[in-house]
Amino acid sequence: MITNASTRPPVVSEENWRTARLELLREEKKLLHLQDELAARRRQLPWxxxxxxxxxxxxxxxxxxxxxxxxxxxxxxxxxxxxxxxxxxxxxxxxxxxxxxxxxxxxxxxxxxxxxxxxxxxxxxxxxxxxxxxxxxxxxxxxxxxxxxxxxxxxxxxxxxxxxxxxxxxxxxxxxxxxxxxxxxxxxxxxxxxxxxxxxxxxxxxMGTYHILDLTPKGRDEVGLDYGMEWLRHHDRYEQSADAFATT
Missing domain, CATH: 3.40.30.10 (Glutaredoxin)
Structure with missing residues (x-):
């Protein structure tokens, strides 16, 4: 749960949120185009x-x-x-x-x-x-x-x-x-x-999991760890209850 109001983004109206989201969307599209350009350059590297x-x-x-x-x-x-x-x-x-x-x-x-x-x-x-x-x-x-x-x-x-x-x-x-x-x-x-x-x-x-985490309010949440992936476990070593993945 995110409880620190001093570091939390402001809470705004739907209209203001949409304005901010469209501004970010323009930057996201620029990044996608840049990634396409880099992929093309990668394919042109010598062998x-x-x-x-x-x-x-x-x-x-x-x-x-x-x-x-x-x-x-x-x-x-x-x-x-x-x-x-x-x-x-x-x-x-x-x-x-x-x-x-x-x-x-x-x-x-x-x-x-x-x-x-x-x-x-x-x-x-x-x-x-x-x-x-x-x-x-x-x-x-x-x-x-x-x-x-x-x-x-x-x-x-x-x-x-x-x-x-x-x-x-x-x-x-x-x-x-x-x-x-x-x-x-x-x-x-x-x-x-x-x-x-x-x-x-x-x-x-x-590492698609990282890309999903990058969408969330806490992001990768790795600040303060001894190293970035300290939180990570082999997938059979997480301490999660058996019903954590149960469907209803």
Whole structure:
């Protein structure tokens, strides 16, 4: 409940509210047009040809990067923070996966495959995947350089330095694994290209829950937390009563 009247917006008539809403709507439309322009520019980024023969481990055995396309010409990969020996996956990456899991069924209709990649061995990935109830394609890069090449995993030597290379610059980072999303395409000859990667807050595009929270009076309500996503839990760890989602 919002009780602090000193920070609450004014209460106005329907007519005055509509005037304020139309002013904001004009700004929202400007942002939508800008997002369309940025999406077009993103599609025009140059490509990088992938020559390294990446081989991953999936539930059924060894798979190549080409196999992850599952017959499609485009591939979106979530770099999921689950390192060797971790008891469970990162809760923020899990939050992102909750959204990807729902979207993955629709992506093939637009010639897009989805896969998650983690550095943990597949034997450590599968129990966590089962616990969370996800049905996406998820493979291990434990035996290749994929995560290191895309700057989402860091060696002990790199972690010993003050900064690592992440999100296109040198910066401090608290973990040996980091989040990200990468996009690839494959031409008719089977050649694979890297077309896009985003890191840090750039991955928020998939987090629809955040976009819903941005519509509410309290917004994300993260001010005062030790870090922004401190409130977040794995979806099976929220302390909610069984009737919280009951229908009438």
């Amino acid at each position: 990088i040809k992938i020559d390294k023969p990446y081989t991953f481990t999936g539930p059924a055995g060894r798979v190549t990067l080409a196999d992850l396309f599952t017959g499609h010409s485009q591939l979106v990969i979530q770099h999921f923070m689950l390192g060797p020996g971790w008891e469970e996956g990162c809760k923020s990456c899990s939050f992102m996966m909750d959204h990807f899991n729902a979207a993955a069924v629709h992506l093939p209709a637009r010639d897009v495959a989805f896969a998650a990649v983690s550095r943990a061995p597949i034997a450590e990935i599968l129990p966590f995947k089962k616990r969370m109830g996800w049905n996406v394609n998820w493979v291990s890069s434990h035996d290749n350089d994929f995560n290191f090449d895309y700057h989402v995993s860091f060696t002990p030597e790199q972690m010993a330095e003050d900064q690592v290379y992440y999100n296109y610059g040198r910066r401090e980072f608290p973990h040996e694994e980091a989040p990200g999303v990468s996009v690839f395409t494959r031409d008719a000859a089977g050649t694979i290209y890297h077309t896009y990667s985003t890191y840090g807050r750039g991955v928020e595009f998939i």
